[in-house]
Amino acid sequence: MSFSELLEAALAGTSRQDPPAVVPTVDTSAENRLLRGASYEGLRRLAGRPLERAVVRTPLASAEAETQPEVPPPAACRLFEILDLRPELLPEWLRLVVERGLRAPHLSLPDLLENARTADDDIRDLIVAAGGRRLPWLARLNPDWQFAAWPDPDEGFASAGRDDRPHALRRIRQQNAARGRALLLNAWSAERGESRASLLDALSTGLSADDEPLLWSAISDSRKEVRETALHLIRRIPGSGFSVRWTERARQVFTVDSGSPQAPRLHINEPTAADSAWLADGLDPLPPKGIGMAAWLLQQVLAFTPPSIWPTSMIAAIRHTDWYGPLLAGLGQAADAYADDDWCGELLVLRARTKEALPLDAPALFAALQPHQAESVLRRLIELGPAAIAGLPDARSDPWSEDFSRFLVLRLPRLIARWQYSALQLLQAAHFRLEPRVLPELEGLLEAELQLQLGWARPSLDRLAETLEYRHAMRTELG
Template sequence: MTATASTWEDLVTTALLGTERRPPSVPSHGREAPVALLDEAAQQTLRRRAGLLPAQAAALPRPAPADSRPPLPPAAARRLSMLLTARPGTGGGGRRGTAPDLVELLPQWLSLADGRGYAAPPETLPALLEAARGRTDLRPAVISFAGPRALWLAGLNPEWRFALRAAAGRREAAPAADPERSRQLWEEGLFAERVALLTALRGQDPAAALALLESTWSTERAEDRLMFLDSLRSGLSVEDEPFLERALADRSRNVRATAAELLSGLPGSALSLRMAARAATCVSLDRSGGEPCVVVEAPHACDAEMERDGVVAKAPNGRGERSWWLGQLVEAAPLATWSERLGGHTPEEIVALEVADGWEGELHAAWCRAAVRQGDAAWARALLGSPSAPEAAGPGAVGPAQRAKLLTTLGAVERADWVAAFISAHGLSEAFQLLGVCAVPWSAPLGRAVVDALDIARDAGSYPWSFSGVMGLAERCLDPAEAARLAPLTATPDEAENTAPGAGAYWSEAFQRLESTLRLRATMAEELGAA
């Protein structure tokens, strides 16, 4: 029987409906209907395959580009293969064993290798791209280290196209050098390419980036306007003020809020002066009593001008409207306002003043946000207070998250010293977020403070799982030179009467893993340093 499209469709229909409901239209020759149907389908399948004409050969892909960087030293190349094939190795019951977690060391290895200018071995490129496909945090490091050959390879596999998207803006290494190319990409490129272009151009020629953004601003979608506006944070200056003032009237509330935030970070901007005038009417110094104190009279209404300047009128659930408005006004006002308004005092003296009628928490929290927004280290120090203060709560800090933000305004050394003193005074219970803003590797004083606090926690007799987050940070952030100090802590201590059963053994495992991880990190660095 000659196979035709209609016959094949008839066989498929009969198979779907069943031979009892629709007998097949093929001769049975004594066979049962289902068997006859399957035999005919097999024959037609064979005829269809045999009748296929060979397709025209596709063009070969273009050769992979050259990578001029030097190859990895052999030991480092073997280490990379080990890291790429590793799997998370956490045991049950909270136990992770004593071996280093190689999966968590891969980002650090990539950063070291890329920083020393090595090229990725070609045979590892598929594994590197697969690792980056599964872990978005690895993508920037993988794309940078894997180099141009990985992008060539990504063009051949749709599952790796993320690498092409992430690297789109990097092709515009010097957008200011080719204005015509920049304008073409701005008008015709994908959204990710346009964001990357605007960010790169902003770092080279802020005025040109602003002009490019203004040229299409009125036709952009609200969500795109918001992302583009956020890129103006880099290189923000008074030249941006007229554009941002116009953005205060944008149709999108989020765009208006971002424009107001940027303007409030510009010293001397018209918006910051308007907010300062409003905030000053709400906060004053009362000298009528024995000691001066700060008196607060929160706004009674949020008018249209306040909303235009970024004040959100509707308070979140559980917040009073007046305190909500007050916080926004104080946050947006230049911090220099308060020395003049409150008797010429320094930030430390202002923060130490008594605040009447229970407004201290709201006022200090707003000053905290203002210090972070304006990058004011003097106010941040005043609000953080002494790291050894009772309950570790500086006069303006409202919790670990707020303290961590205040710390970002300080230099790396001062930040690490403050956190080290905090941990020495108060232990590790609230230190995780603070450690997250410290430079890596940790300074020697900070590293010693963390190890000493872990040792104290072990002596207290609890299980180490409550400190697993800090222990994980220590594995990645402690200076490998600290490994020698850990040797005495790896022994299993005798169980005291009030300790949790088996806690000493668990702590011993945790310290052994920390020590072995630090030694492995030192070895990794040596392997990458070999010629």
């Protein structure tokens, strides 16, 4: 029975809507049923566990004493307001709490655990870190909260459910990457196919060259999801044997002749079949529908090769071949997988300056950039117009630096005048990513509205200023 059903009955009145019988009881009036149900639901929400029949049970051990101080009272009030009205700001509030070595108030733990049920691993980690010693103790009392019931990640990896073990393995990797890898190796042969991909992805935490043998063996796994995860991670290892082997193969297949800067040429030694060694290193011999065998092999060779080996003239050279689309797609996949800042930026600028659609995953390229590089690329793209940044602000959630935040605020009037409603994509992202310290600049912009002719954008800018003020208050209250 949910609180919303009781609320509906209370708002409608018991004479018009019969309230639900929340707890077993003798026949009583509708008013009594409503009051009993509301009392139970309120206690349940405070206790963080459902009502159970009275049974003889072993007395529950007390939670361990807290070792972290609770957030100040104003910050605690702010948390309850965020949970009720502004849940989109919860991740930032939690990060601020964890950075300061504080913990959330005990009364908030049931709501935080409920929020964590549907949150991603990063948010769950923040909730567990901000919950103190009481949170895992409370989580053990509710089957729906078992993901947070194991303060010891080793115990969680051994005992948690299938969906929660990857999270436990990530926590182990944060503390000791070698131990996490050893645990996964020991359990690998017994893991079900649907579990292997998510467990393997946990190696992204603390990824190093020591993980390459396990990842390389997973490239030949029977499940496609496992193979794709392994191929993605192995390319994130700097100087891996995988990248060295594909570099040697790519140099045998492609040669860039940059003798003429205006018309560089790409010489291609077209492979006729997939070599067995290539297959062992992840190459898929079966092309998707609509792509020829030669184009498919060439695309994969580029996708598996570090793009840093190619000169920037490679883009122009590809254009003069019969396989422009597949080769550009392969180069884009490599830039993303190897997280090559230079090539991700070049390809994003190419996409912005090209009228026709290109086979590039722009959000993935933007997400692969290091934070400072992402800001640098975004500066360049903003100057190219709204189409250049379409879909990009939502591809990342990391906060913007104070320098970039100030750059953006000072350019808002011009962007609003030139882009009109297309500027909303930046304004929406700015709510949660602008550095709150630039609030004075934004307020100054609003005061100069008559000269700047902000027009339709004024309500959006007012909301942005209110959000920055709110986020600034979050920091002030936490100290």
